[in-house]
Amino acid sequence: MRLTKDFYLKYPSTQLAKSLLGKLLVHDSPDGRTSGIIVETESYLDSEPAAHSYVGITDRTRTIYEGHPGTSYVYFIYGMYSCFNVVSNHEGSGDAVLIRALEPIEGIKLMSERRLKYSKSKKDRIISIDRLCSGPGKLCVAMDITKEYNGIKLYSSESKLWIEDIKDGKEYLDEEIVTTTRVGITKAAELPLRFYIKGNKYISKS
DNA sequence: CGGGAGATGGGCT
DNA sequence: GCCCATCTCCCGA
Numbered sequence: 001m002r003l004t005k006d007f008y009l010k011y012p013s014t015q016l017a018k019s020l021l022g023k024l025l026v027h028d029s030p031d032g033r034t035s036g037i038i039v040e041t042e043s044y045l046d047s048e049p050a051a052h053s054y055v056g057i058t059d060r061t062r063t064i065y066e067g068h069p070g071t072s073y074v075y076f077i078y079g080m081y082s083c084f085n086v087v088s089n090h091e092g093s094g095d096a097v098l099i100r101a102l103e104p105i106e107g108i109k110l111m112s113e114r115r116l117k118y119s120k121s122k123k124d125r126i127i128s129i130d131r132l133c134s135g136p137g138k139l140c141v142a143m144d145i146t147k148e149y150n151g152i153k154l155y156s157s158e159s160k161l162w163i164e165d166i167k168d169g170k171e172y173l174d175e176e177i178v179t180t181t182r183v184g185i186t187k188a189a190e191l192p193l194r195f196y197i198k199g200n201k202y203i204s205k206s
Numbered sequence: 207c208g209g210g211a212g213a214t215g216g217g218c219t
Numbered sequence: 220g221c222c223c224a225t226c227t228c229c230c231g232a
Contacts, residue, residue: 042224044224050224051224052217052224055218058217058218059217060216060217060218075216075217075224076215076216076217077215077216077223077224077225078213078214078215078223078225078226079213079214079215079216079223079225080213080214080215080225080226081225081226083224083225085224098224100224118226119226119227119228120213120227120228135225135226136224136225137225137226138225138226141226182224183224183225184223184224184225185223185224186223
């Protein structure tokens with residue numbers, strides 16, 4: 001079942017980040033379908049300086065502030081990579097959840113091909129399945145999530161990108177989730193806003 | 207396996 | 220001009 005508009009509204013950002021663990025992210029692309037279980041997330045709040053939205057509404061952050069929760073926020077980083085977020089909290093807030101890692105499920109061959117094609121190396125390096133989507137940039141390459149997906153409604157039945165519940169509403173308990181600090185930031189680095197499934201081998205790093 | 211450097215371009219001051 | 224919610228390659232152990 002595709003997650004509904006109400007699901008994204010139900011929790012504040014940090015709780016949504018935990019509730020998204022175990023859900024399936026799906027992309028129906030012209031090349032074929034790819035999907036993966038969300039195993040690692042981070043919450044970003046408009047009240048803390050690590051968030052893009054901390055500076056207020058700009059061309060880039062407009063999606064986060066003006067999108068209803070459940071809208072996709074995709075940004076371009078380090079000149080080469082996209083990162084995928086889910087707008088969260090209530091409409092008008094600048095909170096979002098970064099999706100950091102997936103356990104690949106459908107279209108694994110297609111994901112590998114996209115990753116290999118993206119790499120400049122002449123040598124065909126073998127990409128092991130547990131590293132196919134083990135990072136926010138990697139999963140966007142593997143799933144082919146590009147800036148064209150910025151601002152789309154993940155809860156709309158029309159969208160080609162969405163998140164589904166595959167566990168009949170069952171969610172991970174706090175003791176099954178590791179809560180720690182976020183990766184790759186310098187500001188507000190001490191806040192415990194990164195979440196991953198304990199013992200999971202598909203996360204970006206331990 | 208771990209560390210360090212380089213790639214590469216948009217956003218913001 | 221500097222920063223950046225990253226990744227890959229290549230080196231040494």
